Amino acid sequence: xxxxxxxxxxxxxxxxxxxxxxxxxxxxxxxxxxxxxxxxxxxxxxxxxxxxxxxxxxxxxxxxxxxxxxxxxxxxxxxxxxxxxxxxxxxxxxxxxxxxxxxxxxxxxxxxxxxxxxxxxxxxxxxxxxxxxxxxxxxxxxxxxxxxxxxxxxxxxxxxxxxxxxxxxxxxxxxxxxxxxxxxxxxxxxxxxxxxxxxxxxxxxxxxxxxxxxxxxxxxxxxxxxxxxxxxxxxxxxxxxxxxxxxxxxxxxxxxxxxxxxxxxxxxxxxxxxxxxxxxxxxxxxxxxxxxxxxxxxxxxxxxxxxxxxxxxxxxxxxxxxxxxxxxxxxxxxxxxxxxxxxxxxxxxxxxxxxxxx
Amino acid sequence: xxxxxxxxxxxxxxxxxxxxxxxxxxxxxxxxxxxxxxxxxxxxxxxxxxxxxxxxxxxxxxxxxxxxxxxxxxxxxxxxxxxxxxxxxxxxxxxxxxxxxxxxxxxxxxxxxxxxxxxxxxxxxxxxxxxxxxxxxxxxxxxxxxxxxxxxxxxxxxxxxxxxxxxxxxxxxxxxxxxxxxxxxxxxxxxxxxxxxxxxxxxxxxxxxxxxxxxxxxxxxxxxxxxxxxxxxxxxxxxxxxxxxxxxxxxxxxxxxxxxxxxxxxxxxxxxxxxxxxxxxxxxxxxxxxxxxxxxxxxxxxxxxxxxxxxxxxxxxxxxxxxxxxxxxxxxxxxxxxxxxxxxxxxxxxxxxxxxxxxxxxxxxxxxxxxxxxxxxxxxxxxxxxxxxxxxxxxxxxxxxxxxxxxxxxxxxxxxxxxxxxx
Numbered sequence: 001x002x003x004x005x006x007x008x009x010x011x012x013x014x015x016x017x018x019x020x021x022x023x024x025x026x027x028x029x030x031x032x033x034x035x036x037x038x039x040x041x042x043x044x045x046x047x048x049x050x051x052x053x054x055x056x057x058x059x060x061x062x063x064x065x066x067x068x069x070x071x072x073x074x075x076x077x078x079x080x081x082x083x084x085x086x087x088x089x090x091x092x093x094x095x096x097x098x099x100x101x102x103x104x105x106x107x108x109x110x111x112x113x114x115x116x117x118x119x120x121x122x123x124x125x126x127x128x129x130x131x132x133x134x135x136x137x138x139x140x141x142x143x144x145x146x147x148x149x150x151x152x153x154x155x156x157x158x159x160x161x162x163x164x165x166x167x168x169x170x171x172x173x174x175x176x177x178x179x180x181x182x183x184x185x186x187x188x189x190x191x192x193x194x195x196x197x198x199x200x201x202x203x204x205x206x207x208x209x210x211x212x213x214x215x216x217x218x219x220x221x222x223x224x225x226x227x228x229x230x231x232x233x234x235x236x237x238x239x240x241x242x243x244x245x246x247x248x249x250x251x252x253x254x255x256x257x258x259x260x261x262x263x264x265x266x267x268x269x270x271x272x273x274x275x276x277x278x279x280x281x282x283x284x285x286x287x288x289x290x291x292x293x294x295x296x297x298x299x300x301x302x303x304x305x306x307x308x309x310x311x312x313x314x315x316x317x318x319x320x321x322x323x324x325x326x327x328x329x330x331x332x333x334x335x336x337x338x339x340x341x342x343x344x345x346x347x348x349x350x351x352x353x354x355x356x357x358x
Numbered sequence: 359x360x361x362x363x364x365x366x367x368x369x370x371x372x373x374x375x376x377x378x379x380x381x382x383x384x385x386x387x388x389x390x391x392x393x394x395x396x397x398x399x400x401x402x403x404x405x406x407x408x409x410x411x412x413x414x415x416x417x418x419x420x421x422x423x424x425x426x427x428x429x430x431x432x433x434x435x436x437x438x439x440x441x442x443x444x445x446x447x448x449x450x451x452x453x454x455x456x457x458x459x460x461x462x463x464x465x466x467x468x469x470x471x472x473x474x475x476x477x478x479x480x481x482x483x484x485x486x487x488x489x490x491x492x493x494x495x496x497x498x499x500x501x502x503x504x505x506x507x508x509x510x511x512x513x514x515x516x517x518x519x520x521x522x523x524x525x526x527x528x529x530x531x532x533x534x535x536x537x538x539x540x541x542x543x544x545x546x547x548x549x550x551x552x553x554x555x556x557x558x559x560x561x562x563x564x565x566x567x568x569x570x571x572x573x574x575x576x577x578x579x580x581x582x583x584x585x586x587x588x589x590x591x592x593x594x595x596x597x598x599x600x601x602x603x604x605x606x607x608x609x610x611x612x613x614x615x616x617x618x619x620x621x622x623x624x625x626x627x628x629x630x631x632x633x634x635x636x637x638x639x640x641x642x643x644x645x646x647x648x649x650x651x652x653x654x655x656x657x658x659x660x661x662x663x664x665x666x667x668x669x670x671x672x673x674x675x676x677x678x679x680x681x682x683x684x685x686x687x688x689x690x691x692x693x694x695x696x697x698x699x700x701x702x703x704x705x706x707x708x709x710x711x712x713x714x715x716x717x718x719x720x721x722x723x724x725x726x727x728x729x730x731x732x733x734x735x736x737x738x739x740x741x742x743x744x745x746x747x748x749x750x751x752x753x754x755x756x757x758x759x760x761x762x763x764x765x766x767x768x769x770x771x772x773x774x775x776x777x778x779x780x781x
Contacts, residue, residue, distance in 0.1 A: 080682040087740075229769065237762050244755040248748055255744040258680040 026232030032219045033227040039109035040217055044239040045246055046106055049099040050205065052250075053137075056092040057194065064144070066190035068183045071146035072264040079261055090254035098250065100138055100280050103131050104345075111318070111338045114325040115218035121319035123215065126208040128316045133201050138278050140193040146186060147262030152275045154189075155181050160288060165302050181267070221330055274356050283348035284308055289358060315341070383423045384431045385415040402501030411462045418448070443483060445492040446474050473572035480572075489530065496520055512570075515553055517563040518544050540564075543621035551624075562588060581619075582612035589613075595706035615640075627663060630704060631656040655704060655712065662716045662723075666690075666697055669727045676733035680740070686729035693722050 014020050031040065063082055065074040078085035107127060110116060116124035143154045158181070162172030177184030229235055277285050287308075291300040314321065324331040351358060390400045403409050408417070416423050421436035432438075440448040450471030452458045459468050474480040474493075482490035496511060503510035511520045522541030524530055531538045544550050544564070552561035567584045568574060576584050586593035596602060596612060605612050616629065616637040629637045632649040636656070642648035670690060673683045696719035703712045 076682070076684060080685060086680075086682060234762070234765050234769075237758055237765070241755055241758040241762065244751050244758065248751050248755075251744055251747055251751075255740045256680060258682075261682065261684070 023232060026236075027230055029213070029216070029231040030228035031217050031231050031235045032223070032225075033229045034219070034223050034225050036113060036220055036223075037217075039106075039113060040235075041239060041242045042102055042106040042109060043212070045242050046099060046102050047205070047209070048239075048243045049095050049102065049246070050201075052091060052095050053099065054198070056088050056095070059088045060092060061194065066144070066186055068146055068186055068265075071144060071186060072261070075145045075261055079258070086258050087254055090258040091250055093259035094250055094253045094257075096138055096141060097279070098246070100131075100134055103134055104280075107131055108338065108342055112335060113218065113220045114322065114331065114334070115220075116319040117218070117221075117322065117325040117328070118319070120211070120215055120218055123208060123211040124319050125316055126204050126211065130201065130204050130208060132312075133197055133204065135280060137193060137197050137201070138280060140189040140197065142278055143181075143186065143189045144193065145261065146265050148265050148269070148272060149262055149275065151181060151265030151267070152271050153277045154185070155271070156275060156285075157277050157281070160285075160301075160305065163299075163301055164305055221325060221328055276352060276356075279349060279352075282352035283345045286348045286352045286358065311341075382426075383414065384426055384428075385419075385421065385423045388428065388431075399500040402499070405503065406501050407504045408502065413462075442488045442492060443486075445494055446471055446480065446483070449493045450474075470571040473569070476574070477569070477572045478574050489533065491524060495524065514559045514561075514563050515557075517565060518550070521564045540620045543619075547620060547622045548624040549622060581614045585613040592702055592705050595702065598708075599706040601707065625701065627656055627659045627701065630659065651707070651709065655709065658713060658716050659700060659704075662697060662700065662719055665720065665723055665727075666693060669693075669723055669730055672727065672730035672734065676730055676737060679734070679737035681733040681737050683730065683733045686726050686733065689722065689726050689729070693719055693726060696722060 010019075031037070060078065063074055063078045063085065065071055075089070078089050080086070082088075110124065110127065139154075139157060142150045144150075158172050158175055161175060162168045164171060173179065175185070175188070176182070177188045276282055288301050288304050291304040293300050295303050318334065319326070322331050322334045325334065386400055389396055391397075399415075403415075414423065415421070419437050419439070420433075422431050422433045425431040425433070437448075453466075454468050454471040456468045459466055470493075475484070479491040483492065498511055505512040507513060508515070510516065518541055525536075526538050526541045528538050545554075549561050549563075552558040553563065565573065566587070567576065582593060582596070592613075602612070605615060617623075617625070628635065630652050631638060632642070632644050632653045633639055636652065638649065638652040642652060673686055673690060676683045677687075696715060700712055700715040700719060703715060
């Protein structure tokens with residue numbers, strides 16, 4: 001009796017969602033298997049973590065209040081009054097940080113494997129925008145608990161945006177919804193975080209996955225082996241193993257180091273010493289601190305910001321710039337540039353925490 | 359002609375401000391070429407509060423700084439440097455003149471000189487002791503800064519050191535037969551901790567108890583009034599206590615008898631009891647009624663305080679284990695207030711009132727303790743939950759790893775058989 005019902009349900013769903021065709025596609029689709037195929041799994045893990053973010057974010061919406069008089073209190077209630085609220089919020093916060101860290105790993109692994117080369121240029125570009133979007137998710141989400149650290153970090157962050165030449169002032173006013181961090185800012189950041197950014201991210205993720213599925217995984221240049229494994233179920237099982245491991249890590253972090261609530265923000269208080277943004281922005285933050293006040297009579301900070309923007313643009317255009325890789329030839333120059341960029345990010349991030357008085 | 363007149367007028371209009379700006383000051387011109395103490399005023403005056411208000415050398419020392427010749431510059435109005443014994447009146451020339459002060463700082467008091475004359479320093483100076491402190495000893499000479507500026511000698515956290523410069527000098531103080539340990543004692547006090555560690559500028563320094571311009575050691579009868587400026591409720595309680603009458607009869611300074619003067623430490627229940635170092639033991643013989651009452655008070659307060667500390671530790675433990683205990687910590691703050699109230703009530707020796715306060719505190723403490731224990735239970739539950747989940751996830755991971763391995767083997771076998779068929 002039960003198998004019959006199961007078959008009927010399957011038939012019902014299959015006729016409507018074309019599940020058999022999807023499975024056939026999955027079975028037909030193969031993934032290259034070689035000594036560097038380990039790096040393929042980071043994309044899947046990032047997608048898994050994004051799903052966790054959506055699920056936990058939706059749950060947090062049940063209790064979070066986006067108002068400066070109630071935001072901090074609502075987070076306090078989530079952490080102490082709501083059953084498993086502490087777990088949901090800690091998962092959301094920890095996963096956000098792990099996700100951004102793994103997005104960097106995914107991006108650099110893709111870069112060093114030169115997976116951006118023809119015909120996957122757009123996969124790289126959409127991935128680049130996804131990283132920017134997720135950093136914006138982090139920046140907007142950081143303010144939502146309305147605590148002292150997030151409040152002042154937002155002030156510092158938006159001041160940096162405000163020092164951009166020509167558009168700085170207008171951009172800062174647009175981000176803040178006024179001249180300073182206020183209720184308008186919290187409302188905007190909330191709107192960015194739960195409406196605008198998720199919509200943009202879903203569209204980009206859709207395009208990114210579509211491109212990955214249709215174009216397949218890129219093989220590193222010079223990889224001679226022709227060994228391949230089916231995407232379904234072989235590769236998916238390996239992906240699931242990675243997801244399981246990451247779940248254990250998140251669980252341990254949430255239980256032993258639940259995310260702090262912090263002290264409620266007081267706009268009238270003076271800026272606490274050593275205020276800094278979230279760790280993934282610190283390489284830029286420390287650069288701005290180290291850059292001389294003036295370089296060739298131009299304001300050093302503005303020049304550094306322009307430098308980051310130009311660097312980001314070049315990074316996005318790497319598939320077009322690296323012509324050797326496009327011709328399936330090794331491009332050691334780009335590998336060196338990638339290594340230098342990765343080393344710069346790591347060193348600057350470490351310096352921020354190792355030498356806070358820098 | 360008209361053109362020449364216009365040119366002349368325009369030139370005068372343009373250069374007049376420059377001439378005014380670069381007004382001649384022969385005092386500065388000469389003294390900047392001299393050495394050591396004769397040169398020092400030139401540099402120091404740049405940061406001086408008087409210079410900020412536009413006052414110059416002439417305004418205190420007289421003379422004619424617009425003259426190049428020294429003899430002409432030191433004209434009849436020249437006062438030179440005042441004698442040490444004349445300094446208070448020298449400064450008082452302006453600072454006691456309300457009309458003159460109004461032009462610069464109308465809010466500044468003008469009774470410093472009259473206060474100084476009532477001070478111990480002023481009395482000694484009047485008696486011909488030129489070693490007695492005068493204005494410049496506390497405020498500096500040139501380079502005097504507003505007391506609101508942290509670098510000023512009279513800014514709150516500099517005052518102990520300013521007074522201590524003389525009062526810690528054993529040679530100088532030997533003439534007056536007064537101790538020189540006040541500064542060290544003060545630095546060990548709870549007031550100094552508030553001032554230097556917590557940067558609480560409202561914490562008392564020397565002049566808050568002794569006065570500033572009218573500085574004088576408070577008499578036995580006025581000690582309590584001095585302390586009550588900041589501790590009024592404690593003073594009110596003490597007046598109601600049987601100690602008030604006894605202390606008055608014995609001629610003992612109220613607060614100072616138990617808390618000391620410069621080295622006032624953070625009060626604790628260790629001050630109460632029948633045995634040393636409890637201060638009660640200074641007057642009450644062991645076994646006396648007073649001694650017994652002190653022991654009982656100590657037992658009650660210590661019991662409450664140790665319970666309070668245990669609950670505080672409990673909450674800290676729960677917080678370390680990651681459980682949010684903000685509400686319980688907030689309630690514990692109320693218990694802290696009750697504990698402080700109970701300790702404060704010892705000043706009027708109302709044992710019934712203290713017992714009731716302690717009982718109320720214990721009730722509130724029990725509620726917080728229950729919240730703390732619940733939080734620790736929650737921490738244990740979370741760890742157990744994590745353990746179970748981790749085991750399940752590890753099992754799942756192991757199953758997946760096995761499955762992946764089996765699939766890889768099957769694939770290899772298929773590929774092997776495919777190869778053999780091909781060959």
